[in-house]
Amino acid sequence: MTPAARVQAAIDILDEIIAAARDGGPAADTLIARYFKARRYAGSKDRRAVRDLLYDAVRRTADRPADGRAAMAGLARERPELARLFDGSSHGPAPLKPDDPASEASIVPAWIKPLLANLLTEAEQQALLERAPLDLRVNTLKSGAGDCLGEFPEGTPLDHLPDALRLPEGFPVEQTDAWKSGQVEVQDAGSQIISMACEAQPGMTVIDLCAGAGGKTLALAAAMEGRGRLVACDAIRSRLSRLPERAGRAGAHFIETLLLDQGKEIEKLAPLAGSADIVLVDAPCSGTGTWRRNPEARWRLTPQRLERLVSEQARILDFAAPLVAPGGRLVYAVCALTTQEGSGQIDAFIARHPGWTPVLQHIPPGRSCGHGVLLTPAHDGTDGFFFVVLKKA
Numbered sequence: 001m002t003p004a005a006r007v008q009a010a011i012d013i014l015d016e017i018i019a020a021a022r023d024g025g026p027a028a029d030t031l032i033a034r035y036f037k038a039r040r041y042a043g044s045k046d047r048r049a050v051r052d053l054l055y056d057a058v059r060r061t062a063d064r065p066a067d068g069r070a071a072m073a074g075l076a077r078e079r080p081e082l083a084r085l086f087d088g089s090s091h092g093p094a095p096l097k098p099d100d101p102a103s104e105a106s107i108v109p110a111w112i113k114p115l116l117a118n119l120l121t122e123a124e125q126q127a128l129l130e131r132a133p134l135d136l137r138v139n140t141l142k143s144g145a146g147d148c149l150g151e152f153p154e155g156t157p158l159d160h161l162p163d164a165l166r167l168p169e170g171f172p173v174e175q176t177d178a179w180k181s182g183q184v185e186v187q188d189a190g191s192q193i194i195s196m197a198c199e200a201q202p203g204m205t206v207i208d209l210c211a212g213a214g215g216k217t218l219a220l221a222a223a224m225e226g227r228g229r230l231v232a233c234d235a236i237r238s239r240l241s242r243l244p245e246r247a248g249r250a251g252a253h254f255i256e257t258l259l260l261d262q263g264k265e266i267e268k269l270a271p272l273a274g275s276a277d278i279v280l281v282d283a284p285c286s287g288t289g290t291w292r293r294n295p296e297a298r299w300r301l302t303p304q305r306l307e308r309l310v311s312e313q314a315r316i317l318d319f320a321a322p323l324v325a326p327g328g329r330l331v332y333a334v335c336a337l338t339t340q341e342g343s344g345q346i347d348a349f350i351a352r353h354p355g356w357t358p359v360l361q362h363i364p365p366g367r368s369c370g371h372g373v374l375l376t377p378a379h380d381g382t383d384g385f386f387f388v389v390l391k392k393a
């Protein structure tokens with residue numbers, strides 16, 4: 001591909017990403033993979049160049065651009081060498097005209113700014129879009145501390161997380177023997193901190209209510225040393241169905257899975273009522289804390305969607321609470337930084353459910369935020385999260 005053709009390819013993929021963000025379609029990575037699957041002539045260098053270019057355009061634009069060309073034209077304003085590739089060549093984009101639409105550079109969509117109560121400094125907002133490192137969790141069900149570190153000489157340990165290792169972005173971890181044999185899992189340090197805050201112990205009954213493909217379930221399984229009852233639930237079959245294979249690789253054979261029916265969760269969960277020492281609610285959320293990994297998520301979020309998420313989180317918390325045994329704990333987490341999904345959600349929960357008290361966290365990273373803890377890329381070097389631990393009377 002010529003350099004100009006790569007720019008046009010980036011514009012074409014951006015068009016698809018913009019439409020998917022508007023209509024609830026597939027993630028950017030899926031669209032990129034599909035695009036190149038249908039264009040085998042593109043070599044690995046072409047693919048990398050197109051991908052880098054389009055992600056640069058996505059990162060610099062907080063609000064959904066009119067189309068791919070406007071997104072790329074915005075980037076070209078800052079890069080004369082890119083502007084020169086709008087050359088009208090046979091596979092390249094048409095030359096730029098002064099009145100061509102070009103998206104403005106910004107980090108946080110204007111309507112979300114006032115909702116990020118604890119993140120008002122420019123530097124903190126900037127960090128939401130910086131490239132994310134690659135964090136590993138050593139799986140103590142399979143590997144003793146230090147056993148597999150020889151495979152990751154460039155890894156650095158992380159303060160406060162004895163089983164974590166930080167690698168440079170893009171490290172091909174899935175090609176290592178340690179990953180293939182389940183000795184390590186890829187997991188952001190923030191997720192590891194939340195799993196640790198659950199304080200799961202061997203022999204406990206633990207329910208991971210929004211388990212997805214089981215990232216935190218596997219960390220809980222390791223903390224439980226494979227003993228006790230660990231139930232992973234989710235309302236989406238395609239996510240939960242990925243867990244058994246991961247659990248097998250991780251040697252976490254005692255995990256049970258329970259597929260819930262959205263809106264009818266209580267029926268399926270009835271046998272577990274009052275049984276859990278810990279219920280983790282890693283709730284569906286706006287993902288404002290993971291923009292550095294999914295920058296196009298900013299284009300998907302609308303005030304209406306946020307409102308729907310906030311009420312779904314409240315509904316999930318309401319059916320999670322009765323699962324907890326007296327004296328047990330409910331851990332609520334979101335990879336989101338809006339007050340409504342974090343401290344505001346928990347204030348409302350406590351007002352609806354007397355008898356729950358927040359447990360003070362002694363985990364060093366993070367800042368206190370209402371009754372819970374806020375983790376951010378700038379402050380903690382993690383994805384952005386809010387979490388809280390609540391104890392049942």
Ligand SMILES: C[S@@+](CC[C@H](N)C(=O)[O-])C[C@H]1O[C@@H](n2cnc3c(N)ncnc32)[C@H](O)[C@@H]1O
Binds near residue numbers: 215285316
């Ligand atoms: C933030 S993700 C969970 C990520 C996962 N815990 C991990 O560590 O990888 C939120 C999950 O909540 C699930 N979910 C959404 N609505 C739900 C409901 N009503 N009951 C249970 N799970 C639900 C979604 O399918 C999604 O997998």
